[in-house]
Amino acid sequence: MTQLRIGAAVAARIEETYEPNFRAAKFFPDWDEAVAKEHAAWLAPDHYDPGSGLLKLSVHSWLLTINGKRILIDACVGNHKPREKRPFWHMMNTPYLERLAAAGAKPEQIDMVMCTHLHVDHIGWNTRLENGRWVPTFPNARYVWSREDFEHYLAIDRDPEKGPANLGSFRDSVLPVVEAGLAQMVSGAAALDESLSVAPAPGHTPGTIAIKFESRGEKALFCGDILHHALQVYHPEWNSFACADAQNARASRRKALEDCAAGALLMPAHFGAPFVCRIEAKGGGFRPRF
Numbered sequence: 001m002t003q004l005r006i007g008a009a010v011a012a013r014i015e016e017t018y019e020p021n022f023r024a025a026k027f028f029p030d031w032d033e034a035v036a037k038e039h040a041a042w043l044a045p046d047h048y049d050p051g052s053g054l055l056k057l058s059v060h061s062w063l064l065t066i067n068g069k070r071i072l073i074d075a076c077v078g079n080h081k082p083r084e085k086r087p088f089w090h091m092m093n094t095p096y097l098e099r100l101a102a103a104g105a106k107p108e109q110i111d112m113v114m115c116t117h118l119h120v121d122h123i124g125w126n127t128r129l130e131n132g133r134w135v136p137t138f139p140n141a142r143y144v145w146s147r148e149d150f151e152h153y154l155a156i157d158r159d160p161e162k163g164p165a166n167l168g169s170f171r172d173s174v175l176p177v178v179e180a181g182l183a184q185m186v187s188g189a190a191a192l193d194e195s196l197s198v199a200p201a202p203g204h205t206p207g208t209i210a211i212k213f214e215s216r217g218e219k220a221l222f223c224g225d226i227l228h229h230a231l232q233v234y235h236p237e238w239n240s241f242a243c244a245d246a247q248n249a250r251a252s253r254r255k256a257l258e259d260c261a262a263g264a265l266l267m268p269a270h271f272g273a274p275f276v277c278r279i280e281a282k283g284g285g286f287r288p289r290f
């Protein structure tokens with residue numbers, strides 16, 4: 001298990017999956033084989049599988065423990081959820097909760113769940129199946145996400161032509177949390193406590209938030225899908241197929257990289273091993289330091 005100290009906190013990576021999954025050339029419309037060759041020395045085997053052309057993207061949460069409080073950042077895909085259109089996420093059954101327990105947190109001990117955005121692979125464990133119903137997995141947590149994403153996907157979900165939103169995940173992984181009264185939606189920049197804050201980082205989705213953590217002078221930035229893959233550190237102009245607004249996505253990515261070059265540790269949601277990196281500014285661009 002990847003575990004690291006950030007100031008007074010311990011961050012633990014809770015893995016759901018870590019396998020070659022998305023085809024690189026489809027995932028990044030700007031994918032360039034020459035770039036893959038240039039970076040071949042570090043890309044394989046942790047970040048890219050050159051044989052198959054598949055990106056190796058991790059799906060994990062970060063468990064942040066500080067002063068006895070437990071905060072879960074991004075909630076993966078979840079178990080038993082029908083996702084026919086994304087076969088490798090369909091009806092998953094992983095020992096995610098066992099891994100969370102091994103890291104020191106039972107579901108009822110989670111104080112806060114934070115979703116960087118409301119896509120299917122960041123909200124799944126918000127709920128679990130109990131007697132045929134989707135109920136909050138973390139009954140004592142407040143769940144934090146942006147009001148902008150919620151309103152955006154609510155409108156899509158209610159539209160008979162466009163819904164259900166996000167492969168059905170809005171209905172089984174977001175609405176039950178709201179109905180249980182556990183959602184705390186934030187709008188704009190907001191401080192959640194003395195060490196956690198959020199800042200709007202729109203582009204990948206309209207309401208994506210960057211989650212910022214600071215303790216004892218050490219900083220970390222949980223970037224969700226502002227960046228998916230370490231190659232985007234070298235190529236911040238590369239958007240994924242899933243980025244809703246190309247221009248804003250690029251601007252938010254560059255802003256996150258600048259924040260990290262100024263000292264924040266980058267805590268990605270999908271980078272391959274070792275899953276965390278520092279960012280160096282170099283020659284007008286950036287490079288990851290694992």
Ligand SMILES: [Zn+2]
Pocket residue numbers: 119121122224225269270
């Ligand atoms: Zn994602």
